[in-house]
Amino acid sequence: MKQLTCGHGMLNTLIFVKSITMVSLLNRTTLWGHAASRCSFQDCVIELAENSLSSGIVSIGEVAHIISGQEGGPRYASDYNADLIDAYENLILLCCNHHKLIDSDVNTYSVAELRKMKSDHEKLVKEKFQVDAVKQRDIEYYAIVVEKWEILGNLSEWLSWTEWLILNRLPKISKPQWNKLNELHRYLDSRQWPKMYPDLKRAFQQFNIVLEDFLNEFDIWVYEDFDENYLITTALYRKQAKTAREQDVHDILICELTEELTKCANQIIEEVQKNLFNGYRIEEGIVLLRGYPAEGISYRKLEYLPGKSYLGLREIESAIKKRIN
Secondary structure (H helix, E strand, C coil): CCCEEEECCCEEECCCCCCCCCCCCCHHHHHHHHCEEECCCCCCCCCECCCCCHHHHHCEEEEEEEECCCCCCCCEEECCCCCCCCHHEEEEEEEHHHHHHHHCCCCCCCHHHHHHHHHHHHHHHCCCCCCCCCCCCEEHHHHHHHHHHHCCCCCCHHHHCHHHHHCCCCCCCEEEHHHHHHHHHHHHHCCCCCCHHHHHHHEEEEEEEHHHHHHHHHHHHHEEHHHHHHHHECCCCCCCCCCCCHHHHHHHHHHHHHHHHHHHHHHHHHHHHHHCCCCCCCCCCCEEECCCHEEEEEEECCCCCCCCCCCHHHHHHHHHHHHHH
């Protein structure tokens, strides 16, 4: 345990704080920005710090719910729309002392009182603090892109949907995931990137380059699986349309493009942590790939080394051909 000055007193707290939340990156960055990274409690306005487990710093800024989503929680309302529990409108940014205070005295700090407190604080921010509106707009734009990327890239199931691409003799992918990846490629291609955070922009663009190569290469050899739920690589060497060596090159290439895509995804995660919110995916971590069967139950952590990036489709293909000669 260590003593941490927070708000108007001393608080006993662990160096590392467990914080499992469903609050989206967009709602979190919007809340912090509109509150100018300050406690919204009247007459407090202490400048807050975000959670940084990697550096061992405890967050003294806490995203509090005005209406609790847990039965028996502070200001819980059974008729409140559950889909709005983690929405920006139901959140208020507080220091840890005042978060504890409002949840300990729900009669004084009612829903109406907290909504007024939040509104008054945001008005004060506009009048007193210099807030970079352009920066906040760009942060929220990137947060929207990150959330779309998470959904279409299916980061929550990355380990599962990539497994058939790297461990199967003939790589295959489910049709829903294939459609999501095609939609993601179109979505990233159509972005008009802000000038702010150029490294994050480059990370997304590199991911999209690898994704395009993956989609194109897989599509050349694909056919619909018999159960109509998967797209699977055609065994063209059996039809003598391709040689066994050409088949091997293609199958290994799909595996390595999946690995490159994983590296790019982890680069995006790193840049989001650096630029938007350093607590991003603290609970979930980076995305992993399954280990090879001979290794038993294992996982592979793939990231680009400093200064390294995607070499390109033809360079990787050439290296594969040299290896299997």
